[in-house]
Amino acid sequence: MSKIKRVVIVGGTHGNEVTGIYLVKKFERSPHLIQRSSFESRTLIANPKASAIGKRYVDTDLNRCFLREDLENPNLASYEAQQAKLIHQTFGLQGSQPADFVIDLHSSTANMGLTIILGNENSLNLHLGAYLTSISPKVNILFSTSQQKFRPHLDSICEFGCTLEVGAVAQNVLNAALFQETETIIHAILDYLEAHNQGTAPPVKDNINVYHSIETIDYPRNEIGEIEAMIHPKLQFQDYQPLHPGEPIFLNFEGKEIVYAGESTVYPVFINEAAYYEKGIAMCITQLSKININNQRRD
Amino acid sequence: MSKIKRVVIVGGTHGNEVTGIYLVKKFERSPHLIQRSSFESRTLIANPKASAIGKRYVDTDLNRCFLREDLENPNLASYEAQQAKLIHQTFGLQGSQPADFVIDLHSSTANMGLTIILGNENSLNLHLGAYLTSISPKVNILFSTSQQKFRPHLDSICEFGCTLEVGAVAQNVLNAALFQETETIIHAILDYLEAHNQGTAPPVKDNINVYHSIETIDYPRNEIGEIEAMIHPKLQFQDYQPLHPGEPIFLNFEGKEIVYAGESTVYPVFINEAAYYEKGIAMCITQLSKININNQRRD
Numbered sequence: 024m025s026k027i028k029r030v031v032i033v034g035g036t037h038g039n040e041v042t043g044i045y046l047v048k049k050f051e052r053s054p055h056l057i058q059r060s061s062f063e064s065r066t067l068i069a070n071p072k073a074s075a076i077g078k079r080y081v082d083t084d085l086n087r088c089f090l091r092e093d094l095e096n097p098n099l100a101s102y103e104a105q106q107a108k109l110i111h112q113t114f115g116l117q118g119s120q121p122a123d124f125v126i127d128l129h130s131s132t133a134n135m136g137l138t139i140i141l142g143n144e145n146s147l148n149l150h151l152g153a154y155l156t157s158i159s160p161k162v163n164i165l166f167s168t169s170q171q172k173f174r175p176h177l178d179s180i181c182e183f184g185c186t187l188e189v190g191a192v193a194q195n196v197l198n199a200a201l202f203q204e205t206e207t208i209i210h211a212i213l214d215y216l217e218a219h220n221q222g223t224a225p226p227v228k229d230n231i232n233v234y235h236s237i238e239t240i241d242y243p244r245n246e247i248g249e250i251e252a253m254i255h256p257k258l259q260f261q262d263y264q265p266l267h268p269g270e271p272i273f274l275n276f277e278g279k280e281i282v283y284a285g286e287s288t289v290y291p292v293f294i295n296e297a298a299y300y301e302k303g304i305a306m307c308i309t310q311l312s313k314i315n316i317n318n319q320r321r322d
Numbered sequence: 323m324s325k326i327k328r329v330v331i332v333g334g335t336h337g338n339e340v341t342g343i344y345l346v347k348k349f350e351r352s353p354h355l356i357q358r359s360s361f362e363s364r365t366l367i368a369n370p371k372a373s374a375i376g377k378r379y380v381d382t383d384l385n386r387c388f389l390r391e392d393l394e395n396p397n398l399a400s401y402e403a404q405q406a407k408l409i410h411q412t413f414g415l416q417g418s419q420p421a422d423f424v425i426d427l428h429s430s431t432a433n434m435g436l437t438i439i440l441g442n443e444n445s446l447n448l449h450l451g452a453y454l455t456s457i458s459p460k461v462n463i464l465f466s467t468s469q470q471k472f473r474p475h476l477d478s479i480c481e482f483g484c485t486l487e488v489g490a491v492a493q494n495v496l497n498a499a500l501f502q503e504t505e506t507i508i509h510a511i512l513d514y515l516e517a518h519n520q521g522t523a524p525p526v527k528d529n530i531n532v533y534h535s536i537e538t539i540d541y542p543r544n545e546i547g548e549i550e551a552m553i554h555p556k557l558q559f560q561d562y563q564p565l566h567p568g569e570p571i572f573l574n575f576e577g578k579e580i581v582y583a584g585e586s587t588v589y590p591v592f593i594n595e596a597a598y599y600e601k602g603i604a605m606c607i608t609q610l611s612k613i614n615i616n617n618q619r620r621d
Contacts (some may be wrong), residue, residue, distance in 0.1 A: 047546075049575045077600075132492040176609040191491035193431040196597040199573045248346075253498040274498045276348045297494040301376075 026220045027183065029123040031065045031114050032057060032209065036177050037298070038128065039194040040075025042202055043128025043187075048207070059213055061220035062123070066292035067114070068126075069177060070106060072306065077195050079298055086127075087175040088270055089172050107177075115180045126212060127177050130192050132297040134260040137208055138159040140186040142174050147183050147219065149316040153227035155208060162208070164233045164310065165292060185212075191260060194297055230315055234263065234290055234309035241303040243273060243281060251275055253296040254305060257287050262292045273305070325519045328415050330421040331356060331365045331539065333509065335385050335428065335476050336597070337372025339491040340500055342427025342486075345508070357513055364421070368409060368476060371401060376494050378597055383427075386474040408478075414479045424483035425511060426476050426564035427504065429491050431596040432605075433559040435460040436507055439485040441473050444480050446518065448615040452526035453514050455509065462506070462562055463532045464591060464608065484511075490559060493596055528616055533562065533589055533608035540602040541570060542580060550574055553594040555606060561591045572604070 032050060034043030047066045051055045057064040068074055070085045081102045088107035093099055094115075097221040108305040139155055139162060141148045152164040165188075167174065189205050192198045218224045242250040252273035258266070265288050266272070272291075273281035283289075291306040293299060329347060334343030346365045349356045356363040367373055369384045380401045387406035392398055392413075409527050413421040438454055438461060439448045451463040464487075466473065477483045491497045517523045541549040551572035557565070564587050565571070571590075572580035582588075590605040593600060 026608065045575065122417075132495050146451060149586060180443055191492075191598050196431050196492075196594055197552040198558060198594075199547075200555040200558070202575075203577070250496075253496045256499040257496075259497060259499070276501075278345065278502070280588075281353075295497075297492050300494065 024124075027062050027216045029065065029114075029122050030065045030115055030124045030126065030213065030216060031067055031257055033067045033069050033125060033127045033177060035070050035074035035259060037084075038070050038075070039077050039079050040128075041077075041195055041197055042078065042130045042189060042192065042205055044068065044074050044248045045197060045202065046128060046206055049206075057209070058211060063240040064213065065114075065120075065122070066239075067110070069110060070103065072102060081170075086177055086184070089177055090173055090175045093175070110177065118180075122181045123179055123183055124152060124216060125178045126209060127184070127186045128209075129186055129188045130194075130201070131188050131190035131293065132193060133190050133293045133295055135190040135292065136263070137204055138163050138165050138188040138292070139169050140165045140178075140188055142167065142176065142179055142184070142186075143291040144181065144314075146261045146316070147180060148185065148313070149231075150219075150224065150227060151185075151212065151215050151314075152276040152318050153231045154225060155211060156231055157227060158203070158211055159208070161204065164231065166233055166235045170171045203213055214222050223230075229314070229315050230313050231316060232311060232316055234292065236292075236307050236309050237289075238308050239304045240272070240291075240306050242274065242300070242305045247276040250300070252281055255280065258291065258294055258306075260294070263290055263295050265289075266291050283310050324422075326361050326422040326515045328362045328364065328413075328419065328421050329356075329423045329425065329512065330366055330517060332366045332368050332424060332426045332476060333418075334367040334369050334373035335426055336383075337369050337374070338376050338379045339427075339429040340376075340494055340496055341429045341488060341491065341504055343367065343373050344496060344501065345427060346503055348505075356508070356512060358516040361422070363512065364413075366409070366413075368426075369405060372567050378493075383430075383615065385458050386446070388476055388478050389472055389474045392474070396402055398604075403461075403465045407468065407498075409476065410479055417479075421480045422482055423515060424477045424480055425508060426483070427508075428485055428487045428568070429493075429500070430487050430592060431492060431562045432592045432594055433488050434487045434489040434591065435462060435485040436503055437464050437591070438490065439466050439477075439487055439502050441466065441475065441478055441485075442481065443485070443613075445615070448530075449518075449523065449526055450484075450511065450514050451532070452530045452615050455530055456526060457510055458503070458507070460503065463530065465532055465534045465568060481593060523529045526615070528581035528614050529612050530615060531610060532613055533591065534608055535591075535606050535608050537607045538603045539571070539590075539601070539605050539607060541604045542574065549599070551580055552592060554579065557593055557605075559593070561593050562589055565590050 034047035085103040252275040255271040272278040294306045327471040333346035467590040554570040570579040593605045
């Protein structure tokens with residue numbers, strides 16, 4: 024397999040997710056922390072204007088600006104559209120300094136633990152995911168790819184890489200424990216890539232649990248779009264836990280329960296993510312499966 | 323003691339603290355919920371523009387705009403300064419529809435439980451506080467008045483009233499359990515005021531625990547104002563718990579602990595409140611005391 028020559032560690036894709044921003048600043052103060060012998064490590068604050076004002080974005084969500092057709096569209100002139108083009112022209116496949124691996128650091132108000140979101144199932148990504156699940160019980164592997172070939176996310180600028188989604192933590196709040204756990208995962212990723220380059224990657228078990236996003240569920244809303252119910256207390260912070268048909272998912276303001284109407288057990292994630300109210304997403308529904316990372320057979 | 327004739331329930335003083343906003347909307351849909359026989363109940367979204375965009379404020383913090391000199395200053399023209407004048411002219415002492423009691427609904431990313439912030443120690447406020455602590459172990463009484471005669475907060479527009487500060491909950495997130503607990507407290511306040519008016523207020527014990535704000539502590543910062551440390555994991559979410567001299571309060575990004583340098587045991591609150599990073603407040607330090615609510619003797 025090809026070697027990794029340049030890794031880019033990205034913070035501030037969303038300007039109010041400060042764990043990644045302060046980690047990138049730390050690495051910029053102490054670059055030796057992310058240096059490895061076999062590849063170059065770079066850092067990037069992806070949305071500096073949004074980061075400076077502590078908001079998710081200025082004009083539009085940067086992490087939805089990386090569709091190829093949008094990157095090639097000269098008429099898209101929002102701050103984030105321009106920023107996406109700049110990042111793509113620098114670190115993209117045909118960029119001036121192409122990245123081989125991107126680590127994009129995010130946080131969530133949902134109880135995402137240490138989630139590794141993978142955009143594709145290539146062998147390096149899968150083996151890395153398997154390795155990370157072996158070093159911390161808080162690591163889960165989430166695939167966001169099942170229904171769309173092209174992804175609008177920043178980490179799609181190269182084949183290898185992942186989005187790290189840590190939580191629960193409020194926007195614009197630093198949680199020291201999560202900060203340290205995130206840093207530990209970053210070092211583990213860099214060490215793994217170094218070992219990969221040197222042909223000494225640690226063996227991992229063949230089968231790993233992965234979660235695949237299959238759909239999203241919106242809040243119940245009235246005719247003018249206002250939400251009419253909240254995440255049910257029994258579901259709050261229960262990301263990655265099994266949800267069975269008939270179990271409550273919402274509670275309306277008058278105290279009435281609304282249950283999950285699906286036909287099989289699923290595993291909700293991004294439950295009550297603050298930034299997703301405006302996207303019409305109360306939670307993302309995933310299916311749990313076991314995959315064999317060597318022949319990618321799925322059970 | 324004088325009777326309460328008009329109660330105003332306020333949400334959205336901060337536009338990203340949505341528990342209060344959705345409670346006020348509920349009461350506006352179902353006004354019978356807050357009606358009592360002996361007084362009029364009104365509702366108010368205090369900062370409608372900020373609430374519409376899900377931000378704490380548009381120009382400046384509305385809950386710091388109620389100093390008398392500012393309310394009388396015609397040169398203050400920010401959106402919130404104008405909004406404060408409008409609220410004061412409507413519900414203030416000399417207003418068109420003066421309020422006798424204000425309940426201002428807030429939320430916090432700190433673990434504030436159900437905090438009743440009182441702006442003064444008048445007898446009705448104290449007796450109400452004592453009653454509320456008797457109905458829920460999550461209720462704490464916090465005084466924010468010790469060092470300043472005039473307060474800039476919305477609830478200072480009348481003598482009686484309180485600010486309800488509930489948490490921990492992220493900004494722009496509805497937590498159903500906290501929503502219901504907050505509503506329960508509001509009903510308890512309304513019921514208590516009704517009984518007060520009717521001379522049937524339930525007896526409460528003479529002595530209650532109260533917390534008085536004495537100072538604030540900022541994050542360690544570098545020469546350009548950037549924070550250099552985070553709330554220590556051992557202090558995170560430990561609002562109202564005793565903090566002893568020498569115990570850690572911060573952890574810098576390199577993992578070094580910074581300890582509390584005070585000389586006596588104190589009780590920090592508003593620990594890691596997202597909105598206070600810009601105010602230079604990592605936590606508010608309080609002292610715990612027991613007061614006799616009938617003669618207001620403090621031990």
